[in-house]
Amino acid sequence: MELFQKPEPAKPRKAAPTLRPATAALNGGLIPNPVTGAIQPDISMSVNNVFAPGSAGFSAEGADLADLPFLYARWTNPTTRALEARLAALEGAEDALTTATGVAAIAATFLGLLKSGDHLIVSEVCYAGAFELATRILPDLGIQVTPVNLSDLEATRAALRPNTRLIHAESPCNPILRLTDLAALAALAHEAGALVSVDSTLATPVITRPLDLGVDLVIHSLTKFMNGHGDALGGAVIGRKELISALRARSGVYLGATLSANNAWLILRGLDTLYPRIRTASANAQRLAGWLEAHPKITRVIYPGLPSHPQHALAQAQMALPGGMIAFQTADPQAMSHQLADRLQIIHYAFSLGHQRSICVLIPTEDIQTSTFRMQGPALARYRDWAGNGLFRLSVGLEDPEDLIEDLARALG
Numbered sequence: 001m002e003l004f005q006k007p008e009p010a011k012p013r014k015a016a017p018t019l020r021p022a023t024a025a026l027n028g029g030l031i032p033n034p035v036t037g038a039i040q041p042d043i044s045m046s047v048n049n050v051f052a053p054g055s056a057g058f059s060a061e062g063a064d065l066a067d068l069p070f071l072y073a074r075w076t077n078p079t080t081r082a083l084e085a086r087l088a089a090l091e092g093a094e095d096a097l098t099t100a101t102g103v104a105a106i107a108a109t110f111l112g113l114l115k116s117g118d119h120l121i122v123s124e125v126c127y128a129g130a131f132e133l134a135t136r137i138l139p140d141l142g143i144q145v146t147p148v149n150l151s152d153l154e155a156t157r158a159a160l161r162p163n164t165r166l167i168h169a170e171s172p173c174n175p176i177l178r179l180t181d182l183a184a185l186a187a188l189a190h191e192a193g194a195l196v197s198v199d200s201t202l203a204t205p206v207i208t209r210p211l212d213l214g215v216d217l218v219i220h221s222l223t224k225f226m227n228g229h230g231d232a233l234g235g236a237v238i239g240r241k242e243l244i245s246a247l248r249a250r251s252g253v254y255l256g257a258t259l260s261a262n263n264a265w266l267i268l269r270g271l272d273t274l275y276p277r278i279r280t281a282s283a284n285a286q287r288l289a290g291w292l293e294a295h296p297k298i299t300r301v302i303y304p305g306l307p308s309h310p311q312h313a314l315a316q317a318q319m320a321l322p323g324g325m326i327a328f329q330t331a332d333p334q335a336m337s338h339q340l341a342d343r344l345q346i347i348h349y350a351f352s353l354g355h356q357r358s359i360c361v362l363i364p365t366e367d368i369q370t371s372t373f374r375m376q377g378p379a380l381a382r383y384r385d386w387a388g389n390g391l392f393r394l395s396v397g398l399e400d401p402e403d404l405i406e407d408l409a410r411a412l413g
């Protein structure tokens, strides 16, 4: 290999058109190392790379940093580029930008696309960190922000302004598992000249591919189902090259929240088993959701795979599988949270979701209203309609579902 030649494995490559998604999860963008023949991607820890003077061209107007030789690891890195190629293949996209966390991917999107005077519509229920960033930080920068129930398209249409630049959705949304009709939302937004970003962390591309439905940008906390092993933080924004290139140039470089090569490698390895993991988690969750719904201590179960989900028809149309997340309510949720934390032996009482092991946690309505959503009037009534006084968020893992049922049966009493 000639000195200064950019190593082949890092070249972003779209999946061949015939590659089915389950194959893309393994092979998207994968090129064996031309020097060693290694199939598994290498971890490239080098902060800088030698380059031929004059070849970098980083001052060229509008140059996509990802098309330049590797120069400095905050800009691009062979291992993170291999992950970005895999993610693009999985979502059917042209390119992806990885970040140190899921929140960094959301920040990269908001701060990369929005400027003072722009208007953002954000889902009135979404991941707390995204909601707090949108409603507390962005207004200080002169960005107007309106929380809206995005499952109500008329309410969304009514909230549009001439300066609406972006609508940020989450489907299913954390923690209430309400869905958004993504194709309808994208059509409505595009009519008004706005872009749509969707946090698809709870769905993964196995379940929904938002770009196929017309959405402009897909966001993931790779920390969750995508890596799936609870051992690496990471995030990604995925979409058209023109948008990702602009986000890379603005947020990727200047927010500085670059994904480490080590974590990129762990997430790549997690993606190898994405399809079987999501299929198993989804089948386990369907079994548990049905069992929970029949349990006398459970007052309500919200799960897209149950006919009792208020948007079950949309779930069937938009989701290839109902997913690994269940929300359920009990009487006196605070007391029950202590009981579950005490008695569960297999399921862990902890935050986070999408790991190989099952996790359960209470999201008390009063706490999340005080800390995050601060809803009033009809919005608060809508939230309580889904969450009551508190919602247990159960992220179903890959254990034998009968063990999980026995664990819950013991713990619920």
Ligand SMILES: Cc1ncc(COP(=O)(O)O)c(C=O)c1O
Pocket: 101, 102, 103, 104, 127, 129, 170, 174, 199, 201, 202, 220, 221, 222, 223, 233, 234, 235, 352, 353
């Ligand atoms: C839907 C969703 N988006 C984003 C995030 C943030 O991800 P991270 O913790 O990787 O920053 C989370 C975390 O729980 C989440 O559930």
